[in-house]
Amino acid sequence: MTAAIGLRDVTVHYGRTEALSAFSIDVAVGETVALLGPSGSGKSTALKAVAGFLRPSAGSVLLAGRDVTHAPPRERGIGVVVQQYALFPHMKVKDNVAFGLAAMGRADRRARVAEVLDLVGMAAYAGRYPRELSGGQQQRVAIARALAIRPPVLLLDEPLSALDASLRAEMVGELQRLKRELPDTAVLYVTHDQTEALALADRIAVMRDARLVDVDATEELYHRPPSAFTASFLGAANLIPREGGELLVVRPHQVAVAAAGTPGGRAARVTGVQWRGSTYRVTCALDADGTEVRADVASLDGLPGVGETATVLVPTVGEGATVVRV
Numbered sequence: 001m002t003a004a005i006g007l008r009d010v011t012v013h014y015g016r017t018e019a020l021s022a023f024s025i026d027v028a029v030g031e032t033v034a035l036l037g038p039s040g041s042g043k044s045t046a047l048k049a050v051a052g053f054l055r056p057s058a059g060s061v062l063l064a065g066r067d068v069t070h071a072p073p074r075e076r077g078i079g080v081v082v083q084q085y086a087l088f089p090h091m092k093v094k095d096n097v098a099f100g101l102a103a104m105g106r107a108d109r110r111a112r113v114a115e116v117l118d119l120v121g122m123a124a125y126a127g128r129y130p131r132e133l134s135g136g137q138q139q140r141v142a143i144a145r146a147l148a149i150r151p152p153v154l155l156l157d158e159p160l161s162a163l164d165a166s167l168r169a170e171m172v173g174e175l176q177r178l179k180r181e182l183p184d185t186a187v188l189y190v191t192h193d194q195t196e197a198l199a200l201a202d203r204i205a206v207m208r209d210a211r212l213v214d215v216d217a218t219e220e221l222y223h224r225p226p227s228a229f230t231a232s233f234l235g236a237a238n239l240i241p242r243e244g245g246e247l248l249v250v251r252p253h254q255v256a257v258a259a260a261g262t263p264g265g266r267a268a269r270v271t272g273v274q275w276r277g278s279t280y281r282v283t284c285a286l287d288a289d290g291t292e293v294r295a296d297v298a299s300l301d302g303l304p305g306v307g308e309t310a311t312v313l314v315p316t317v318g319e320g321a322t323v324v325r326v
């Protein structure tokens with residue numbers, strides 16, 4: 001089937017900076033793909049190339065198989081939501097949502113506005129001004145506005161980054177529900193937050209320095225990361241050297257810390273402890289080569305303190321660790 005979105009070797013320059021380098025990806029009808037990567041890796045640039053907000057210096061952008069590389073944004077029929085909700089402050093919620101629907105008759109427009117406000121749980125706020133809404137509510141309205149034209153493609157650029165942590169978690173739930181209600185909408189979701197990517201994406205594309213590093217189904221990429229970069233970026237994995245230039249990939253929750261001299265582990269020294277709410281993150285340096293290993297443990301009872309010697313217990317490949325080559 002023809003992909004809803006196709007980027008083919010898209011390269012983008014800002015002056016002399018190459019912000020995107022021969023980047024290719026497909027998003028299928030109904031699929032959500034997250035672009036995940038550190039700040040400045042080119043995620044927003046890729047999204048802007050799809051939206052038509054910038055002109056690639058090479059490559060092409062396809063929507064449902066149609067080459068739109070040189071088409072202006074308004075001809076692409078895409079819904080876009082960016083970090084700062086960017087609602088018109090002098091317009092009521094319903095008028096903000098109706099903004100892109102000028103070509104529709106009045107009754108149809110009113111019905112459509114009601115439908116999408118209902119979809120995002122904001123029907124009761126149609127007559128308010130943006131300043132009378134919380135950040136999360138404003139972002140819901142921005143999503144409703146993007147969905148009002150019933151776009152086959154929805155682009156979300158860090159839509160939750162302006163919200164506080166608890167609201168972000170709630171909005172992830174909202175977006176999951178929205179996805180279920182719009183099963184044919186293709187979503188490209190830009191984030192540097194791996195929890196959002198893991199919760200929402202069918203596939204994740206990991207980016208670094210303007211390039212695609214790895215792309216795969218979300219669970220596959222998490223459990224079997226093909227590269228050291230993806231392993232450490234997705235799931236904050238520990239990378240522990242093995243013989244033959246391989247690295248053992250071990251998540252912090254898989255590591256245990258015990259008293260010095262405990263058999264079956266590696267000698268180490270505790271270098272730090274951070275309380276993280278439900279767990280403590282204990283950081284150790286291995287005696288053998290100084291490798292830093294992070295462990296998430298439920299309790300510090302009986303564990304060596306900072307500066308003391310310890311034993312680090314990591315699972316083997318059969319016990320849940322994976323291996324990447326470098």
Ligand SMILES: Nc1ncnc2c1ncn2[C@@H]1O[C@H](COP(=O)(O)OP(=O)(O)OP(=O)(O)O)[C@@H](O)[C@H]1O
Nearest residue numbers: 014017019037038039040041042043044045046192
């Ligand atoms: N308008 C611009 N002019 C010049 N350089 C830019 C412009 N926009 C982005 N860049 C540069 O292009 C590169 C990629 O930027 P981009 O915004 O795509 O990154 P990102 O992965 O989305 O980052 P973030 O997570 O911080 O938003 C960066 O080096 C950035 O500094």
